[in-house]
Amino acid sequence: MRGPFGTYALGAFFGGLLFVGAKAQMKVSSFDGPVTKEELKSFNDYVVTLKPATDNKGNQWVQGHSGEQTKAMGLVYQMAGQQETLDHMLRFCDAVLSERNDLAKAPVGQHKIWTGGIDPVWPNDVTKKPTQTGGGRRRPLWRYLYGSSRDLSQAGGFLDEQQYLKTITGSFERKQDVLCQGLAYMGGKPVPWNQQMMFNYAFMNLCSAHRILNDNPELLGKYKSILTASIDWFFHGGGVQTKKSKKGSTVYDWCYTVLRTTGEDSNHGALDVAGFYRTYIDGNYDITADQMKPFANMFVDVMTLGKEKYVGTVDGKTDGDGHAKPTKNIRSGYLFLAEFWFDACKSMMSADLSVGGKGTGSADGFSRFLWVKNQRAKAK
Template sequence: MKVKYTRELTLALCLGAAYAGAQAAPMTVDSLDGPVTGNEIQSFIGFIQGMQPIASESGEMWSQGSDGQAMKAMSQVYDIAPRKEIIDKMTDYCDTLLSQRNDMLPAPSGQRMIWTGRIDPVWPNTPDKSPIQTGGEQGDPVGHLASCARAILKTPVLYKQNVAGGDRYRFGATYLQRAKTYLAEADKTVDQHILKSLLTMKDGRMYFADNSPYQGGKPVPWYQQMMFDYGFMNLAQAHELLKDDPARVQRYDAIVKTNLDWFFQSGLTRYTDKAGKAAYNWAYAMPATGGEDCNHGSMDVYGFYRLFLSGRYGLAAKQMEPFGDTVADVMRLGDRDYSGRVDGSSDNTSKHGGETNYLRTGFMLAALSRPDAYYAMMSDAGIQDGGSSGAPGVYANFLTIKSLRAGSTASKGEKH
């Protein structure tokens, strides 16, 4: 008998109390086709009103956990429909996130000396472990702060308004002041930890520093590169909007571009799948080029499409198409039946490499490259015409795909 990791089990493990405690109705799927509707946006807003950030300084929670998923979902939906209610929830989450950073959080939960021998501006996964380690999870909180700053900075009408909910941490009373604080503090984590100690660049490629207690001297796994790239990309976009530091924009963009080129030039295996289409196989990290598990592969693909959709890094639609073919032709074994690895194989004794009866969230965006598989992939992710969803990350990806397929955004109801 096959052992599959079900969506119910995965959501219970990953989402925790943040979503379970939400009292709002599930988010509405009015239709799979056509522009994103005002009702769909409003149902998302209604849902997030019942969410609260979890009181935890864990970097894992802010990256792969429910708080991290919520932040990315809100940023995606704001890009489709820039509603002030979304910004207000984003600032609420970012205030909590920043207040929990090691150098800001009071002792004993904060002010901890980490593996660098300093009280660095980080969000450690396991604060009680000695030495306190850091890894790719540091990229996501930076990206959350920068994405909120970016959202505010592209909405000038908000600049002089006071942030709803007040300024309990004194991060800035107005939206513009708050955005500048988020951006400065995100840069601080990059300057005083990520690029100072955690990463070393070899020909511009990301490796963990030789003295890092986590993966010391090894290439950064692709899914963790996507976390760092999420931070660097949003920082570059926000600084570009603020027009305050072109050198930073150039530096951050160069890091992302170099490591994207590394993946597409050396980090994957190209082959023809059973349907006669181009497909990709890749690994957890270099120097291997095959057999990535689908838990991490989902985060890889989510990150690659995020960078592609930004339009900043020269990724062509043709380069993305094999991701869609890999998901639709290789990984999809049948209705709601997916392999545990990107090469179509499974290890059902493994949490990360086991077959699943649903499509993992990050892989949803591959439907952009396989419009013929769109309906099946959405159904496999739990999105059905006239249905609903209780997972913000899933719903935000659906809205992103729907909006792009329709060639428009949800202009109805946009207000500030």
């Protein structure tokens, strides 16, 4: 069977359609040592039961279940290279592409957005007229590009590159060295860091595709320079403060958008951290472990107050509502940081996972556990 990525296994397609009954659970074999066959099997047995969202209402393809599940499959495939994991991810990627506003039939698609056109975006609320879009509504794009860049290592892939690039860059401009959104959501204001990470994911995947194909060094260089400028802006352009925690460790403090540098909320902070970590593990953008360690120090020494007690902002000073509300669990983006804090790794992972327990239905959390476990095993 062919989707926009090339050939993928029939088993993944029929497995996704025909499975009935309760979902399997992903289970931890151990917190130490290499990732086990049983852990990988439990992950693949779980994702075969998943069905992709049928639209982006409520940001299902952004930070919603289908978006996080697609990302989890990509991460586990990148780590273990199992074909069945890739097959299931491509099933989701085909779904998200088919639901793009300009491709899908009404009522999922064919909505005029704030530009006046039926543009290639994924609106999350079509009840407002004109339909608004923001950086998050382009995040489904990088899910698709992620699948494409992974699939290129297996077979010839497909990238309608100019169309997708337009959806990222068409609505933004620089004002006084600040990347601003020229759209209905936060129009004329700096793009928040979590949204910059969304764009960076797409550029990263385009870079990966061109490296694999070795077909266009000019475009590769262009995409890399845009991504690198965003990363440099955070680390070297005033996006973050470096401080000392009460425990004496070096920590970061930053805010939701550029020009402010303190008190990012826990929810968006986790998305920011996940974006920087993904760029770090790619290995092509000069982010070092030394640059990542203050994120880990910040979570362990500032945000962690005790067992099942995590503060709502990265500066540890305030607890609010919504995205800044304290949590009893660890937001999954922060789990990546256990790679840089080996002493705290087990306590971070065991906050929501257990050995020999009933398992978990959180694909994003479990995939990050597997990733960090693998990183630790390789480092020993």
